[in-house]
Amino acid sequence: xxxxxxxxxxxxxxxxxxxxxxxxxxxxxxxxxxxxxxxxxxxxxxxxxxxxxxxxxxxxxxxxxxxxxxxxxxxxxxxxxxxxxxxxxxxxxxxxxxxxxxxxxxxxxxxxxxxxxxxxxxxxxxxxxxxxxxxxxxxxxxxxxxxxxxxxxxxxxxxxxxxxxxxxxxxxxxxxxxxxxxxxxxxxxxxxxxxxxxxxxxxxxxxxxxxxxxxxxxxxxxxxxxxxxxxxxxxxxxxxxxxxxxxxxxxxxxxxxxxxxxxxxxxxxxxxxxxxxxxxxxxxxxxxxxxxxxxxxxxxxxxxxxxxxxxxxxxxxxxxxxxxxxxxxxxxxxxxxxxxxxxxxxxxxxxxxxxxxxxxxxxxxxxxxxxxxxxxxxxxxxxxxxxxxxxxxxxxxxxxxxxxxxxxxxxxxxxxxxxxxxxxxxxxxxxxxxxxxxxxxxxxxxxxxxxxxxxxxxxxxxxxxxxxxxxx
Amino acid sequence: xxxxxxxxxxxxxxxxxxxxxxxxxxxxxxxxxxxxxxxxxxxxxxxxxxxxxxxxxxxxxxxxxxxxxxxxxxxxxxxxxxxxxxxxxxxxxxxxxxxxxxxxxxxxxxxxxxxxxxxxxxxxxxxxxxxxxxxxxxxxxxxxxxxxxxxxxxxxxxxxxxxxxxxxxxxxxxxxxxxxxxxxxxxxxxxxxxxxxxxxxxxxxxxxxxxxxxxxxxxxxxxxxxxxxxxxxxxxxxxxxxxxxxxxxxxxxxxxxxxxxxxxxxxxxxxxxxxxxxxxxxxxxxxxxxxxxxxxxxxxxxxxxxxxxxxxxx
Numbered sequence: 001x002x003x004x005x006x007x008x009x010x011x012x013x014x015x016x017x018x019x020x021x022x023x024x025x026x027x028x029x030x031x032x033x034x035x036x037x038x039x040x041x042x043x044x045x046x047x048x049x050x051x052x053x054x055x056x057x058x059x060x061x062x063x064x065x066x067x068x069x070x071x072x073x074x075x076x077x078x079x080x081x082x083x084x085x086x087x088x089x090x091x092x093x094x095x096x097x098x099x100x101x102x103x104x105x106x107x108x109x110x111x112x113x114x115x116x117x118x119x120x121x122x123x124x125x126x127x128x129x130x131x132x133x134x135x136x137x138x139x140x141x142x143x144x145x146x147x148x149x150x151x152x153x154x155x156x157x158x159x160x161x162x163x164x165x166x167x168x169x170x171x172x173x174x175x176x177x178x179x180x181x182x183x184x185x186x187x188x189x190x191x192x193x194x195x196x197x198x199x200x201x202x203x204x205x206x207x208x209x210x211x212x213x214x215x216x217x218x219x220x221x222x223x224x225x226x227x228x229x230x231x232x233x234x235x236x237x238x239x240x241x242x243x244x245x246x247x248x249x250x251x252x253x254x255x256x257x258x259x260x261x262x263x264x265x266x267x268x269x270x271x272x273x274x275x276x277x278x279x280x281x282x283x284x285x286x287x288x289x290x291x292x293x294x295x296x297x298x299x300x301x302x303x304x305x306x307x308x309x310x311x312x313x314x315x316x317x318x319x320x321x322x323x324x325x326x327x328x329x330x331x332x333x334x335x336x337x338x339x340x341x342x343x344x345x346x347x348x349x350x351x352x353x354x355x356x357x358x359x360x361x362x363x364x365x366x367x368x369x370x371x372x373x374x375x376x377x378x379x380x381x382x383x384x385x386x387x388x389x390x391x392x393x394x395x396x397x398x399x400x401x402x403x404x405x406x407x408x409x410x411x412x413x414x415x416x417x418x419x420x421x422x423x424x425x426x427x428x429x430x431x432x433x434x435x436x437x438x439x440x441x442x443x444x445x446x447x448x449x450x451x452x453x454x455x456x457x458x459x460x461x462x463x464x465x466x467x468x469x470x471x472x
Numbered sequence: 473x474x475x476x477x478x479x480x481x482x483x484x485x486x487x488x489x490x491x492x493x494x495x496x497x498x499x500x501x502x503x504x505x506x507x508x509x510x511x512x513x514x515x516x517x518x519x520x521x522x523x524x525x526x527x528x529x530x531x532x533x534x535x536x537x538x539x540x541x542x543x544x545x546x547x548x549x550x551x552x553x554x555x556x557x558x559x560x561x562x563x564x565x566x567x568x569x570x571x572x573x574x575x576x577x578x579x580x581x582x583x584x585x586x587x588x589x590x591x592x593x594x595x596x597x598x599x600x601x602x603x604x605x606x607x608x609x610x611x612x613x614x615x616x617x618x619x620x621x622x623x624x625x626x627x628x629x630x631x632x633x634x635x636x637x638x639x640x641x642x643x644x645x646x647x648x649x650x651x652x653x654x655x656x657x658x659x660x661x662x663x664x665x666x667x668x669x670x671x672x673x674x675x676x677x678x679x680x681x682x683x684x685x686x687x688x689x690x691x692x693x694x695x696x697x698x699x700x701x702x703x704x705x706x707x708x709x710x711x712x713x714x715x716x717x718x719x720x721x722x723x724x725x726x727x728x729x730x731x732x733x734x735x736x737x738x739x740x741x742x743x744x745x746x747x748x749x750x751x752x753x754x755x756x757x758x759x760x761x762x763x764x765x766x767x768x769x770x771x772x773x774x775x776x777x778x779x780x781x782x783x784x785x786x
Contacts, residue, residue: 224569233572248476259475261784262732
């Protein structure tokens, strides 16, 4: 693979302006001082208890996500462009969802094949014709962005269900400010700390009509065994709202209440970090012990707002992803600012045959997969793995899409052998309330710590970095 | 606050208190068994340790004999003993995770770092007596740190009061149990209560509730069984006495009642027990029978737990 674009050094040795101060600082700082602070950072994370669980890995039921102390930096100009693109994308996602569950103009215009919607397991017929406050479905979006050159931001994935990672954005900054006050003093880094306030006001702005003037918001978690539990409790704490589980909630006369030491208390907005399937055993999976019986009926009655709405999976499905540029154009009559990765839809015979012929060069993903599981990275795979995947593809082509292996941009990262470039992506968090859309300047930079690796997922050995957006 | 949060705080505090009590029990038993046989009589001290921990019957499902190795293992590390020290700390950590938002960072840090130490250092159990002593100290320090950080950092609201309810309910239970076992079941009938043989038994009771020095300060007397009973049951100045636990329980429940603008069965029941303790004299208790008195108390105490659960936690 060709040398990737480096966030600090560009394509060669041309130091990019946003990194000038960092580069100078790195030259002044002895390596062991850096190592010492790296260890200190790890100790802090462990004590705070920021861990995540990896499913199927009983040895390390709670692991620490590795944190890299070298920040990833973006200039204000870069951020302005990215921000504009993100707002455009999320606006289109929300309009698409409203359309899919109401008029379906986009299907009648033959932009997206019908079966891709109606036969999709994440499409929720329960949502047909149901109105949601202010027509907002995706209140919190995490859009995964990659770069291959200085000029373009490319969306790798839209996360419109229950995107996680924002606690790392906040904690990484907290720890960086504690460990590197000198480095901050030399930069003008836009703060991220108002994220919880923005989130709370977005959530309150979408309360149902039947709510009181001071709506009650709660965060719903599947519980302590969920891999993102730390984040759930962290956010509930920062927002000053109750962290509830299904068993804490009860539905009476189509209203939702939480059980408190002073009796039942009405809840108006639920920021739920529970998947659709587990929300209400009466509507979805009857075996779910996590949900609240009757929740969907209260939802239909308009007495509770769920954020994100039910059924948003249809917008971030990998099969729909390839249509996103068309979706943006259809609803907004604008050119998409953020690019898509070129995508072959294996459900289409022509694309499938191309994919089968070029498996060794492509990345093949399950349409419904996430977390980097069940995907084939052609250039890194053995012959046997590729052949096994070929069989899977032939058996169920509609279950897969394929993309070229991209040279994700790199960023200098601490390794055993000193600083070295490692591939990164970026997940900014887009908040949509009744009156406006906000993006706190920054996001979660994930870094593939293994040399040459392109998989940044924390479940597969990825780490994180603090993300700095410089002010003008 | 959420009922589940209150329940978690309540049990979190109970687990930590219980872990400390178990550590003290083991510590006190080790000291007694280190004495020559002539000083401790015919009783099996390890059996008595199991009884005071309330796990006498369950132990024999897993072991043949109550000796130091088996009992220490069962009370400290056995996964099959739901209230072993290890399980208490693990349950405390799990409860803490569930109520992270209701704990101060100092409290979380105490539980979390103890849990980490348990995994990292005590994973295989102590190799010898010296390590065991270190382990027991570690458990007691965890509890002290937890209590101290709760006291110093928590807001004085329902979260704090529910956590205190857990501490005092558990503590009352523990004190009553140890007194009962030592007082009634272990003293051979023919032995004159207070005779020379059981001097060390009495010391060990006091040690397990950390009241050896307190006894001398309060009574300025040599060890006398009825004074020890008086200290542990009726003396409001000793933090682990039943009377003191109940003063605290009544106060915490009142605070909750005032904050919520409502009193209930829990407040009435706790006040009832406190009044009985306040108006009792050791003479009457002896007349009535210490064992009977304590059995009644234990039932009343656990009844309070049920009432609190029904009123607030479910």
